[in-house]
Amino acid sequence: MTRILSVLLAAAVSLCILFPAASPGARDVAGELRKERGRLLEMKEREEKTTRELTEALRKEKLSKGRVGELQERLKRQRSLLSRIDRDVSTLNVRLERAEKAVRELEAAHGQARTGLHRAEVVAFVGQRAGAGDPWYPSARERERHFMRVYLAADAEGVARITRARERKEEERYGLERQVAVTERKMAREKKVGDTLLSRQEKERQRLADIGREKKRKVKELKSLRAKIARMESVVSRVERQVKERERRARKAAPGGSAARGPAEAPRRFASLSGGLSAPLAGKVVTRFGRQHDTTFDVTIENRGVEIEAPSGASVKSIGRGEVAFAGAVSGFGNVLIVQHGGGLFSVYGRMETFLVKQGEAVKKGTVVGRLQGSPSGKSVLYLELRAGGTAIDPTSVIPLDS
């Protein structure tokens, strides 16, 4: 949109330059043109400002969307982590319950075993007291005492085994409890992180909504401006037609009317320009002529020229013979040079840094007219527009350019 407006502005400016005072009768028209040009410039400035704001809003929106996406991704990861921790906690709790059950069972078994051992000790004591010094069956008593020792040792070993098993289970239970506590703390920490992320995401969403509202407002404003500019363009075209009509009438009224006939008689074609045409510089066309869809703004733009990418500071040459009609700064296009080739043919060179020719100076094909701007990336872009009879034509159709 900026480019469209810039082209229109350039056209308007060039018209003003080319026809400063075509005839005394056209002074009111020129005044109207100046007036319209002032309004057009004002509208252009507003449009540029709106475009910048919209660009800024879009940049913010993009950043915000990126942050929201990043936050969503982090939240997703956080939720996944939390659910994994939750599963871990559940698993640990199940294991803990099992361990506690095992400990309870072992405690019960331990109690039974100890009771059994105590009872056996009592039985052994009573039995051995009763059979102590029995001279009648001494060997049998000795064997029974030995059996009792074996029995008590086995019982004591059983009690010790259960005790060891219980201690191991209790250690396992303590370990699981500690693990559960650590995991729960971790879960609480991660929940807090998740809450923070959620809060940040909510804020970011609100910011995104604000940006969206601002963007809508700016787009609406831009549409309104575009409509005004379109109307302005129609006005300029009408004025241009009036200028031509006046010139035609003036030539008819003149005695040697045929003397003035020449290049301005009828719109010539660039292909028939004497001396031929050449590329302004060696480079690659990065922006094509005509309707192009801009993905950044998501709008369709009508390009009136092409943009050629070339090394920064490259020399810009005239595409053909002619005269410098305008050399000055134009907002949105930097330094703009317009060469009049006669017969309603103009070539416009934008985004230049310096001019090497002056207004009114004649140039030939290949004359260096200026240099491109410098850039940290080492690449700069030249805006090239060709107009024939007030209509922009595709430069690539008449000049061999690398696309």
Place this chain on the structure above:
Amino acid sequence: MSERPSLWWIDWRLSRGPLVQETIGRFLFFCLLGFALLSLLLSGGVSRILADRYAITAMLRAEVPSSEAEGLARKAAALPPVRSATYRDPEAAWEEFLRAYPGLGPVRGAGENPLPGYIEIRIRPDRLTGADVDLVVSSLRSVPLIEHVLAGEVWLPRLLRAGRLASRACWGIFGAFLACFFLVGRLQERARAVALAGDFSFLAERGVPSGRLAFFRAAGAAVSGFLLAAAGTAAGGGALFLFLRMFPFLEGVVGPPSDLLLPRTVAAAALFSCGAALLSAAASVLGWRAARPGRK
């Protein structure tokens, strides 16, 4: 030529009635002594009781299978001092243990049996000595299948000493009975000599030397004593045989009745009869001398 009268059985011819009573009494006494003698011979005093009560227990390791344990028991039974060796498996050991400690049944519940199997080794009564027990124990301890040997090392010496004392006491009592027999016999001989003093004086006046008279009297007493002891021992042996048949549990104390017919038992009975003959003769001589005039 005057025929000299025989002095054999002079007392029987002079005092038949009292002598019948004495003979019956001595027979009954010899029955009692024969019974006691054969009992002591068969039982070895208290050796058989001790041998029946004493046993060496070889505790097997837990993993020893029954077949190997039974083979080991057979090998142990082949040792010279061993009377019998019996293998008892862990179940039998457990049942025996529960019989000894009945309170443990409900305590143990369905728990695993912790007791191992064992071999019970019994020693012959005549080989129940410290040396023979040590021989058997050392043989058993060298077997890897055996984990522990219970031989009562602490109390066995005391038991054997007590057994020896008890045996001596039994034989002492038996000897005392023999002494009583001798003293009673002497008193009877003396009393009879006093009672027949007139008859003996008459014979002396007729030229019968008193020494010859005493000799024949002693010889008669010896013969009758031998016969009475042999008969009494045989009767006592018969009674013991019947007694052991009637009360088999006494075999554990006395011994099997078949041992009564062992040659050593018979020889001991014959020796006892000879001893009884000698004692009878000695009692007759001493009784004769005690009855001589001038002596009380």
